[in-house]
């Protein structure tokens with residue numbers, strides 16, 4: 616429980632969160648970051664070569 | 676009993692049907708087509724593993740109860756494992772869904788796989804919501820009092836009362852997990868029955 620005050624200082628949860636307000640777009644930074652991470656993971660999943668792919672092709 | 680009698684028994688017919696659609700080499704295949712060697716295929720399995728963690732930690736929370744998960748260190752820990760497994764579950768499920776959308780993975784008589792996925796997604800949202808209102812803390816009080824007006828406005832409030840903790844907890848720990856697990860099982864079995872969808876350029880032409 617030593618790290619708890621430190622964490623609480625880094626991520627204060629006892630007041631309003633921060634929001635991106637851009638036209639009709641209204642989203643918390645937390646949610647926007649998660650969406651961005653999902654998009655990054657999706658793009659990486661398509662572009663990053665899967666290990667062993669070439670080995671499998673040769674054996675075919 | 677003649678052999679035609681045996682052929683007509685429902686056990687025999689069901690066995691032929693099941694083994695016809697799902698012979699052992701389809702249930703547990705030892706190779707997959709070359710195009711499956713991509714990270715995008717990892718996210719369906721990640722979703723499944725996360726769902727297993729959600730259910731396992733949910734069992735522990737159910738055994739020990741709210742006093743335990745609110746007041747003890749181990750309780751907080753298991754509660755957090757439950758929450759974070761849900762986060763991983765949705766994260767992976769959405770990437771899985773995007774992947775299948777851009778592959779148009781419903782092609783070639785795979786509509787049931789896609790549709791069970793869609794309904795599992797909606798069921799999971801309901802499961803997460805009933806979980807948030809079942810926490811028994813100020814957060815769940817706040818969420819349920821905010822949500823009641825929206826749900827009452829749809830008319831569903833007469834049978835689905837978000838302020839009724841007992842009802843919400845039952846939906847969260849009995850009905851919705853049951854539906855999600857059954858649908859997931861059908862979903863994965865359908866992938867085995869139909870095989871992984873081929874890329875557009877390798878797909879046989881579809882009848883209109």
Ligand code: HEM
Pocket residue numbers: 715716717718719720722723726768771772775780781785788789791792793795796859862863866869870871872873
């Ligand atoms: C509990 C949630 C889910 C689990 C555990 C799950 C699991 C899986 C697994 C293990 C596979 C096979 C491996 C793969 O292709 O990734 C698969 C395939 C598939 N999933 Fe899901 N899935 C879920 C939700 C969804 C959702 C929300 C959709 C779309 C709305 C979806 C659409 C599909 C389709 C169309 C396939 C067949 C792909 C093919 O034939 O190649 N799934 N799923």
